[in-house]
Amino acid sequence: MELKRRDFLKIIGGATVATALPGCTPKKPQSLIPYVIPHEEIIPGKSVWYASVCRECPAGCGIHVRVREGRAVKVEGNPLHPINNGALCSRGQAALQGLYNPDRLQHPMRKRPDGSWEQLSWQAAEEFLLAHLNDLLRRGRGSSIAWLTPHLTGSLDALIDEFLATVGSRRRVRYEPIAYESLKRANQLSFGRVEIPSYDFSAATFIISFGADFLETWLSPVAQAAGYATARAFDGTKVNKYVYVGPRLSMTATNADEWIAPNPGTEGALALGMVNVILTSGLAAGLSLAESNELLAITRGFAPKQVEELTGIPEDRIRQLALDMANAKPSLAVGGGTILGSESEVAALLAVNLLNYICGNVGATVRFDRAQSLSRLNSYADLTRLVQAIEQDQVSALFFTETNPVFSTPPASNVAHAISKVPLSVAFSSYLDETTALAKLVLPIHTPLESWGDDEPIRGVYGLMQPVMQPVFSTTKMLGDVLIGLNDKVGKRTTFSDKEQPFFEYVRTRWRNLHRQLGARESFDRWWTEALANGGVFRPSTTPERVRWTANAPQIREVLERLTQVRSKAEMLLVTYPSLNLYDGRGANRPWLQEVPDPMTQLTWENWVEIHPQDAERLNIRKGNVVQLTTQHGVIELPAYIYAGVKPGVVAVPIGQGHTEYGRYAKHAGANVSTLLPPLPLDASGGLHFSQIDVRVVNRGQRVRLADVAGSDYQHGRNIVQVVTVEELLRQTKELQEGMYKEPKGFGQPDGPTMYEKHDHPDHRWGMTIDLDKCTGCSACVTACYAENNIPVVGKGEVEIGRELSWIRVERYFDDPPADPMAPYNPNAEFLPMMCQHCDNAPCEPVCPVYAAYHTPEGLNAQVYNRCVGTRYCSNNCPYKVRRFNWFDYEWPEPLNWQLNPDVTVRTKGVMEKCTFCVQRIVEGKNNAKMEGRNIVDGEIKPACQQSCPTQAIVFGDLKDPNSQVSRLREKHKPRGYRVLEELSTQPAVVYLKEIRS
Secondary structure, three states: OOOOOHHHHOOOOOOOOOHHHHHHOOOOOOOOOOOOOOOOOOOOOOOOEEEEEOOOOOOOOEEEEEOOEEEEEEEEEOOOHHHHOOOOOOOOHHHHHHOOOEEOOOOOOOOOOOOOOOEOOOHHHHHHHHHHHHHHHHHHOHHHHHEEEEOOOOHHHHHHHHHOOOOOOOOEEEOOOOOOHHHHHHHEEEEEEOEEEEEEHHHHHEEEOOOOOOOOOOOOHHHHHOOOOOOHOOOOOOOOEEEEOOOOHHHHHHHEEEEEEOOOHHHHHHHHHHHHHHHHHHOOOOOHHHHHHHHHHHOHHHHHHHHHHHHHOOHHHHHHHHHHHHHOOEEEEEEOOOOHHHOOHHHHHHHHHHHHHHHOEEOOOOEEEEEEHHHHOOOHHHHHHHHHHHHHOOOOEEEEEEOHHHHHHOHOOOOHHHHEEEEEEEEEEEOOOOOOOOOOOOEEEOOOOHHOEEEOOEEEEEEOOOOOOOOOOOOOOOOOHHHHHHHHHHOOOOOOOOOOHHHHHHHHHHHHHHHOOOOOOOOHHHHHHHHHHHOOOOOOOOOOOOOOOOOHHHHHHHHHHHHHOOOOOOEEEEEEEEOOOOOOOOOOOOOOHHHOOOOOEEEEEOOOOEOHHHHHHHHHOOOOOOEEEEEEEEEEEEEEEEOOOOOOOOEEEEOOOOOOOOOOOOOOOOOHEEEEEEOOOOOOOOOOOOOOOOEEEEEEEEEOOOOOOOOOOOOOOOOOOOEEEHHHHHHHHHHHHHHOOOOOOOOOOOOOOOOOOOOOOOOOEEEEEEOOOOOOEEEEEHHHHHHHHOOOOOOOHHOOOOOOOOEEEEEEEEOOOOOOOOOOOOEEEEEEEEOOOOOOOOOOOOOOOOOOOOEOOOOEEHHHHHHHHHHHHHHOOOOOOOOOOOOOOOOOOOHHHHHHHHHHHOOOOOEOOOOOOOOOHHHHHHHHHHHHHOOOOOOOOOOOHHOOOOOOOEEEEEEEOOHHHHHHHHHHOHHHEEEOOOHOOOOEEEEEEEEEEO
């Protein structure tokens, strides 16, 4: 069907994204000539946005990709997508650096006998592959062909299964290093469902997490962060409570009202103790008398006194936690992840399920009607069985795509040896990672931003992927196209391979079936075009499913027995956790993710070992000492980070670093913690053993400098991050409602003494309101600022000497420790996004000798880059330390320079730079309003930091408009409002709302 421009605009008139046809078609680009007669959909200088699906982790968030003159320059969240609702984490935004990675594979390669690579043409590579496949089929060995993939759903997933069926094989492993095997096994035992439900944090009035870092890497962190912020919002009377249970103070833990660190491995016992209290108190919801008595009999051995002996948590505290959860309607308990990754994890999650069940949360905040597609993942045990099959010569050909088990599994699991042994190993990959480097044939494929596809992260949510631009390299191919060609040639079919865009037609055919299945009334072409514009079709279940408890008593007792088994006391226990930025290591080749600091340690470009101060004192270890970690499975060396946020007797190490391949940004940074892990799968779940591993810790006697961006871990009485208790806030709110509230007077008030002349802002006065109670510290805003404003990545060496260039930083401050380092200390951390405050009385402006820093009529503290001579007087005079100095002319290796935003100047050596409130977006918004003959609408201008924030902690707008959201928030939450270092009378345009602590 030929779609005319007028009809196209009618279809998408209410959508937030336009689908421009030239960016979607994989046809070869035309000659490179000026836009004398441009495409109708492309206007030079104007952005075109494409909707797609993020593939940086298994969560399946919807994205919009901004394209300028055929070049993708920014990735943002899709506000229509129900998973992330317009927000996006750091990893999703860094998809751009996967697209433009300078170390991407560009040509097919075959390994010579001596181990070197031979470059091939696509024709030669496909002929080589087909010859081997046909030989296997002639010999009746089609069943010996295996395929290893990451988490896939939709068309590509189905196509791989079709290929294997064509050759007569069923050897398919969907492998993810973090596959939630224990969660699925616990749900199977509890409810007869081998599924992972969705969790509705927004509806919960009490949340307790047993090791699940749901704000960072567990399941779907962007969606969960938004729900968490909704649940925690102050409603004028109370703040819903949140408790974290686990051996390490993670970012998720420090956002809790209370961090509880029981003896490692006893988290499940604490959950069972709470179950026992709720049952004995008669507070269980919706249970029959027989069911209640049966469950009470099962948990009789976990009375609070007995649980205190196991966990080290006081009996009274266990009772209070149980009552708090039982009286909250509804509540939510979650658990799992690598923190609990041991033989006791299934038992712990069974206890968590039981806790949710007796509190009536299953069907309310635990939604099996919205089961996640992660449920389809294979286990680590399935991967080891594939390795065994290869070792026994049962596999003749192994295909794998965009998965790296050589890096993410223990060396003793023999994955590397197995891949080297298989007669034909074929890697469909964009990067030469550790697994791809072992293949005999490498076929370079498009990245997700260059590909067609679809994704169903939860039941009823169908995301649609489309190419957002022409392929960066003309020598790569879409995996779906290659696979259709193989499938048709091997199976002697021509269903799609005779099409100009075979995989595109395959996806459309599957979506025709979905069109019929959903009973859409409009024609398929119109429905398809709307789906492209919206990023998919979203029909999640709205009817909660009440799931019944199916486990029998003997079965439960056998599983829960593990929670009473006392471990032999080792010197130290190892706990591992996925990196917020690098996840399981797949983000390590994105320089943005390497340079954005870890929220808790503020370290960059490496991993480290976290050691409690008491253990460090005992082992004579100081910050930066090189520490050797030894388990019975391997040895690694890492620098020490002394951290009161781990339980004494525990050391914690982040996963994700230690690559020996994977490009210049990942290679030889840190150490691979999988070296320390046991190779055998866990008996209870078939998962990988991530934590509670005996480890020996030895100081190697060397010391290194850490790439640490934290100026200080403490506030030293400066009240930079301010906290208010619920009781105090209630009193102040009542005074505000009664007209009795009086703002505290001081030098920071507008009527205070000042040497500055008053600035007039005739049209607009731009400002921000930042709610610290919503800020989780995730740093999505930091990555968004890098992406939007062409901020250079300086590398580890420059960060070590304080030359990082980020325009916004998320400051982390711990509560002041006791004077005695050996005294008990339960730390807590607060976060504060700090950018240029755009002061009315800006100390940077009057000291600039060349007037590079000046005040605009709209209240922005501007910086004229080509006027700046680099005296750095402005930086010295800035109390917020938010100005950055370019020591060098930083370069972006080709094609990484394609990511640069053409609306923002690329700064040069010797120039100061800083946050501009994304002035380019302000100008664009004003120009659009002017051309349309209207005033700016509140909320239409969003700086990159606000746009990306999963919890919407940052709000930007016009302070001269009393009805703007930024003004209304300040007025509504006046008792919580303050400005950082207000006593200096700088008159910042940024107002922070105090964090609320219960």
